[in-house]
Amino acid sequence: MRRVLPEALLAAVLTAVLAVPIFGLRIHVDGIDVSLDRTPTPVIVAVVVVFLLRLFQEPLRAGWARARLSITWQHPLADALRRTRRQPGYRALPWTLLLIAAVVWPFTASRGAVDIMTLALIYVMLGLGLNIVVGFAGLLVLGYAAFYAVGAYAYALLAQHFGLSFWLSLPIAGALAALTGFLLGLPVLRLRGDYLAIVTLGFGEITRLLLNNLNVLTGGPDGIGNIPRPTLFGLEFGRRASEGGATFHEFFGIDYSGEHAVIFLYLLGLALVVSILFVIDRLQRMPLGRAWEALREDEIACRSLGLNPTVIKLSALTLSAVFAGLAGAFFAARQGYINPESFTFIESAMVLAIVVLGGMGSQFGIMLAAIAITALPELAREFNEYRMLAFGLVMVLMMIWRPQGLVPAVRPRLELPERSEPAP
């Protein structure tokens, strides 16, 4: 107990040093007059709280540990998931249920919620795509937004100049993003570890700057507006049909509602996510997918087994770019308007955060994390000033408490049936 008091005092002094210049003294600029506002209250509160916490750290910790011991309720859902997972016949069951819920949900939810979930689906696509390079192949890419931008601009430009529909543009957007990934990958993939991260970061920034500077092609900071929404077999979702087109509500003889378009976009996003999930799931079981993971674990061993690391890395980057391209085209369709601001470094960092928070390599975790990262700040919109503050804090706390992510990755594996009788 003797050492606690000086330590608590020290912590209190440290808190004062930290808080005074930011919260205790505010620089107040009014016109050309600069003055200082003294606001001691928040500082005093912070100092007292830290002092008390530190002083009673031991009893608090002990109490916390006891409380935790008493709460030992098991998690029924997680348990059920784990159990069904082991039985090959039931593997698909939770997924099917989830999918049905996801399809039915928008018809019961509010429009704002559906729209936010659509945004979340975009991040799910991005997260799943980035996961290929970061989670599977173990390559840190910090410029993922560049591929996302390529996809979005591809659709916007194709629609604007050639009047191509969303459905035609979607594969082209994917292909262009893939090409970008391939061309970037060729020279830089021989860089190792964090250097690769930085080069891709630089590449991402260059892409954004070029989009902003090449006014003739991309509209510069004005961006591109009036990007058409996707159609359902040619049926449009506007209030009025464009020339020669038909609208969804007229075709089915129902009243116009803005919700149709929102729900359609959501379902479209969901379909894209499901197909991406399917493709990745297959890839993961193919020799290529296994080679990615092998490469992540030990590059030298891979090389000595005759695998070509460059080809494997290149395939991972290219494929991951495809998904970013698809997500980009979908994003442009949802927004109807894009400008370079949407493709900043922060965007790349957020997607990376989704991958890590979700548990690298785990598809389900990434979906959860994408939803959490997009939906939580939206829900907290009323807390305006505190929203991003809490968001940053949650990111740190998650890493401390659960560094393996929400749902740690489970490798696909085969288990040998237990032997019923001992070997002869």
Place this chain on the structure above:
Amino acid sequence: MNTFSRNVLSAAVGAVVLVLGGVAHAADTVKIAVAGPITGPVAQYGDMQMSGAKMAVEQINAKGGVNGKMLEAVLIDDVCEPKQAVAVANQIVNDKIKYVVGHLCSGSTQPASKLYEEEGILMITPAATNPAITQQGYRMVFRTIGTDDQQGPTAGRYIATQIKPKKLAILHDKQQYGEGIAKEVDKTVKAAGIQPVLFEGISKGQTDFSALITKMKKDEVDFVYYGGYHPELGLLLRQSREQGFDTKYMGPEGVGNKDISAIAGPASEGLLVTLPADFSTDPANANLVKAFKDKGQDPTGPFVMPSYSAVRIIADAIQGAKTEDPVKLAEYIHKNSFQTPIGNVAFKDNGDLKEFEFVIFEWHADATKTPVK
């Protein structure tokens, strides 16, 4: 630990789903959404918008509201990001709010306005100046501020006829607003036979302009137009004087903010600014200006009065048209004129103000300004 945190987590996810599922509101007020940046790098402009709108709501309520109902300002943060603006617009549709004062940045106004038009929500932006916003043929979209293609030519004509520079440089901040105005100025001076020697973009948030200033000094530039906001121009002015490059500068209303003198100090003396006529010096607004000052708010910011006026117009229209139906209100607003702090306003068919005049001011080091005749 693991089970515990997993439990907390699943509870959190459950809560998310619940809250997302149903948001209900019940109160008999006329809600007006004020959508703009409350956080993020341009929050200070959002402050102007919010303070103007809030003041209007308070004053209207103090006089008994509209048709016996109180107004309620619902402040919503879009951080000036297009992505978030769409989410905000959907939330507004969702919450059945029928009127929007906002958004602030052209980039976020553009995608949001499409939704408002489709959903029949009345939108008045007090700050987004990009011409494209009112060129979509929308009926529900208005603005209570002039556009870049009004402001740019005003500045351009002044440069061409009054300044007649030998070597003109046009700079901008590579943002929609700044570059838009700079291009308009460029067009106008070129039409008048002046070929700018330099047309370049800096980047937003840049603090070091020494290389650019040296370049202009070397090229013997004798007049600079800057399209953008005050922080960058303030630093440009300051560093120009420091390097001994004493050329006159000119900028749009985005720089006409007291902060420019705080940043540039004596270097802001003599800066030319195109601004909407200063509504806060209009004797008719004396009481309003006093009300702002009593609350410790600054009424001189370029978006304060337009924002106040936007709320005023919505309230007057509801009173005049005796309906709360936004589509009918939009028609009413198109047909009538309104008495507001920014003058007696009427709207063109596209939703722009019929008359909005930009005046050229000379800025002084003590953050005051005087009109240039």
Place this chain on the structure above:
Amino acid sequence: MSGSSLLEFIQQAINGLTLGSIYALIAIGYTMVYGIIGMINFAHGEIYMIGAYVGLLVITVLGLFGVDSISLILLATLAVSILVTGSYGWTVERLAYRPLRGSPRLVPLISAIGVSIFLQNYVQLGQGARDVSMQPVLTGGWRFGPEDGFQVYLSYMQVLIAAVTVVSMTVLTLFISRSRMGRACRACSQDRAMANLLGIDTDRVIALTFVLGAALAAVAGVLVSMYYGLVNPFIGFIAGLKAFTAAVLGGIGSIPGAMLGGVVLGLAESFASAYLRTEYKDVVAFALLIGVLLVRPSGLLGRPDVEKV
């Protein structure tokens, strides 16, 4: 090259060196942390931003007390700023990074991004999102060149920035190469586990690294608030990105590399702005980075690391 274009070249070099000095000071923080724990500390830009705020605050306070001696202002501001910013560096390391010691590489990276978002909004909450500014404390300078033509201008402030940078770098280099703690730092960056076995308190060394990096960021912050006089909660992000680029350009983990990288980057931006177009200066900066890494995969002065089985 004619006389005036030579003078312009010299002026642009001065501009670039000034900018580069600031980059170098911030870059050191990145490079030291990376050298010891192999982590990209994304929150370092925010630490620099806090340093700039504190600098501005102290200068304002001194101004209210009527202190006008430039050396007193500089010393007092540096001292307070280093104290506060160093405390931030230590606290961030203690709370957000130390619990993650030994986890996979990406975990501290995400934590750092979280800290960066947190600090940005934390300062915004305390000081507001508006720019705060102040008038220059030190004005004036020397002019060289023809009376009626292009004159090279070297301000006292630019000289001060260069001088403070050189002094800080010298002190740091001496500390790293001569002192006991410096030796421990070097040992840790070569092999942390081994250093630990030999009785070095590695946690303390790591904390010290963060404090040293933060102190240099504070120096940069103070210089910036004196030179540009404009601070807002978002300056850390851009400066951090550039400084980080500089650190990698020079070879991350190498202290002289960070200095060289900062200067090269500053010069590149300045010359790109001067002889190309200003909007392409950042493109040039990042393209330079990619180009250098393709030719020398571990940066200008970085040690190529050999992978062993």
